[in-house]
Amino acid sequence: MDKILKALEDDATLTPEQLGMMFSKETGDIKKLIETYEKEGIIVGYKTLIDWDKTDREYVTAMIEVKTTPQRDGGFDKIAEKIYQYPEVQSLYLMSGGFDLCVLIEGRTMKEVAFFVAQKLATIENVTSTATHFVLRKYKDKGLVYGYAEPDERGNCN
Amino acid sequence: MLDYSKVLNPTVVSMPPSGIRKFFDLLDTMDDVIGLTVGQPDFVTPWHIREEAIASLEKGKTYYTSNAGLPLLRQEVCKYLERRFSLTYDPAHETIITVGGSEAIQMGLSAILSPGDEVIIPEPCFVCYEPLTRLCGGVPVPVVTRVEDKFKLRADELRRVITPRTKCLVLPYPNNPTGAIMTREDLEEIAKVLRDTNIVILSDEIYAEMTYNGQHCSVATLPGMRERTILVSGFSKSYAMTGWRLGYLCAPEPICRMVLKLHQYAIMCASTTSQYAGVEACRSGDEDIENMVGEYDRRRHYIYEGLRRIGIDVFEPEGAFYIFPDIRRYGMSSDEFCNRLLREKKCAIVPGSAFGQCGEGFARISYAYSVKHITQALERIDDFVHHL
Missing domain, CATH: 3.30.70.920 (Lrp/AsnC effector binding domain/regulation of amino acid metabolism (RAM) domain)
Known part of the structure; x- marks a missing residue:
């Protein structure tokens, strides 16, 4: 279950449905799990990082x-x-x-x-x-670098 | 005025541009496209690896290395292969550092092929094996793999295409574009076919680190296979180092000696800066691999489930970072499907036909993208197929 917590820590916008798809679980089970985490104070809250x-x-x-x-x-x-x-x-x-x-x-x-x-x-x-x-x-916060988002410059090579 | 038709190599002239290139050229002309086409990681090379490359430049390490590559890097590559895949190679005589896995493929084929030699190529597969075989005067012999076999190479299919002229079998697993893998048991069946022959295996294991239901098995670890295997791999996918152009080839000494001659005359040596980065990657990059593969695995589940929910037939890939859905039910060629998806919904995926005839009816989707990006693409695909 740490994997789900880690995924949420990295991206709080992931919905229970998306998490269920990623971890091969039912959406309802993910919802219950998140509720438990919230009740136990393991998930403390959700915020948005704003520059x-x-x-x-x-x-x-x-x-x-x-x-x-x-x-x-x-x-x-x-x-x-x-x-x-x-x-x-x-x-x-x-x-x-x-x-x-x-x-x-x-x-x-x-x-x-x-x-x-x-x-x-x-x-x-x-x-x-x-x-x-x-x-x-502020250069970096919560693992995210502040500044302009780098465009995806990967070439279509193969 | 020079008559170019008289000076150009007819083999190269007759080489068709890859189908994938044609599609990418079209893609480049359009804006606001959500693409799932890129065949390279979306991670940046880990900082500690980049830092070692910078440090090597600061120390003035700007010379050529030996042709085969820095002895230190060859040692580290061999340690890595032993640690991760139980492969044992001699860094001094059986390992050559190349400019990416691509050079290793070309040099490996060039070292063994004579005009008329047949090269068995399981398809669908990466686009380079066929033209490079032709360039060496060889004859590509495609062998079909099928979705019902999870795109694995079957021993009976292999046996069927072997002739007295067969020189080489290309074994491109984990596979681009299908995401198929070959387990030890699968490879054992292939090994039985090859064991008493003079057929060489060119094992392209560039995606070896990207397997999701257990560790990758190299064919060279099977009894009787090491002596006939040219292993090609590299740093591009495992450590997100595509732009560094760093790969390697491992093979028994008699083969390696020939490869080294070609590499020496054509390339001299791989980039010295990249080689120093490679040393650090081999020494300290295992954790980076675990992290990146963990992320790919989440996306793999996500996109597989997403396509399934849309109602698209798809087999669950077990390796690389591609998924290869079956689009035959929509009654159009993969080229038409992908072109219409691109023009009508501005979503780009690659026609399966670009990877060999038997890729027709399928499309390659790369999941080397963020979940947000994949979600947007899935929405567009959903919208497209439900309005057909």
């Missing part, structure tokens, strides 16, 4: 290194729970190395991001320091 740089939308992304003092009864989880409640937070990872939490946030302007870090993130209890790195350009 916003090709649109007029103004946005800015930043990666923030957060150092914390872990809490006695919740470790890093309690702090993480507080941080990920903010809708501005796109991703949140517990890290090894020089800092504890890596927060990816998105805002309309650098000012908005800076305001969020200063007013929201840095003020959370047990957050001891933050370092903000703004993303200048």
